[in-house]
Amino acid sequence: MIGGEHRGAGDESGSSGSHSAQSFYGRWAALYDWIARGTPGIRAVRQQAALACRLEPGDTVLEMGCGTGANLPFLAEQVGPTGRVIGLDFTGPVLDRARRATAHLEQVSVLRADATRPPIPDGAVDAVLGTFVVGMLSDPAGAVDEWIDLLAPDGHVVLVNAARSDAGTPLGPIVNAAFGAVVVLSTPPTMKLRYDRDLTDTLDRRIRTAHDRLRERSGAVADARHLGGIVRLTGGRLE
Numbered sequence: 725m726i727g728g729e730h731r732g733a734g735d736e737s738g739s740s741g742s743h744s745a746q747s748f749y750g751r752w753a754a755l756y757d758w759i760a761r762g763t764p765g766i767r768a769v770r771q772q773a774a775l776a777c778r779l780e781p782g783d784t785v786l787e788m789g790c791g792t793g794a795n796l797p798f799l800a801e802q803v804g805p806t807g808r809v810i811g812l813d814f815t816g817p818v819l820d821r822a823r824r825a826t827a828h829l830e831q832v833s834v835l836r837a838d839a840t841r842p843p844i845p846d847g848a849v850d851a852v853l854g855t856f857v858v859g860m861l862s863d864p865a866g867a868v869d870e871w872i873d874l875l876a877p878d879g880h881v882v883l884v885n886a887a888r889s890d891a892g893t894p895l896g897p898i899v900n901a902a903f904g905a906v907v908v909l910s911t912p913p914t915m916k917l918r919y920d921r922d923l924t925d926t927l928d929r930r931i932r933t934a935h936d937r938l939r940e941r942s943g944a945v946a947d948a949r950h951l952g953g954i955v956r957l958t959g960g961r962l963e
């Protein structure tokens with residue numbers, strides 16, 4: 725069995741300068757859950773992300789920074805009752821919500837741990853999914869390398885992130901202004917990032933770095949845009 729006690733969610737969370745992020749997401753777990761499930765169009769994005777993992781019945785999939793678990797049912801559907809879905813996050817209260825929301829799905833478990841140092845053996849999973857999480861990591865390319873190491877042969881890593889639209893449409897500036905406001909409100913205040921004048925630049929750079937590293941390291945790549953170009957999905961198959 726990989727990852728230890730999943731249903732019990734033991735505390736294996738590491739430091740990685742992360743206590744502020746944990747208390748932020750912990751405090752706002754209910755609101756975040758509502759946004760994570762209720763944002764118009766987000767359900768379709770989560771479904772596409774699960775499909776991009778290219779899972780088969782019986783497979784094992786690990787979600788990094790699973791938050792309140794909005795992706796977990798879509799992943800469970802892909803692996804079926806004989807597969808395994810592990811939702812990993814370092815914030816206790818969001819994981820509690822994820823566990824409650826998936827209590828009826830036997831194949832789903834949650835694990836409290838640091839996504840940059842996952843306590844999972846190399847080669848143990850068929851896919852790793854990370855939605856809206858690499859922007860929070862100080863070394864996003866290093867995390868992608870780490871996640872690729874966890875894959876079995878032909879495994880996939882899928883990243884989904886929101887970044888400013890570069891579509892150049894007349895609505896672009898409005899969409900980007902709204903995006904900037906959402907980024908400020910949804911970023912833990914003591915991550916320093918939140919008060920950076922160029923917060924969205926930092927997030928954009930981290931996200932670009934992670935997606936680029938995934939493309940470099942993959943034998944086959946699929947890229948897609950959703951929600952007016954703001955949401956980017958990159959799926960890579962291990963070389």
Ligand SMILES: C[S@@+](CC[C@H](N)C(=O)[O-])C[C@H]1O[C@@H](n2cnc3c(N)ncnc32)[C@H](O)[C@@H]1O
Nearest residue numbers: 749760789790791813814815838839855856860
């Ligand atoms: C913006 S939320 C996204 C949640 C979920 N993936 C979704 O799509 O709704 C980011 C999540 O990543 C988690 N997170 C951030 N850095 C992490 C790390 N180093 N290890 C584990 N979880 C982390 C936070 O606790 C939070 O739940």
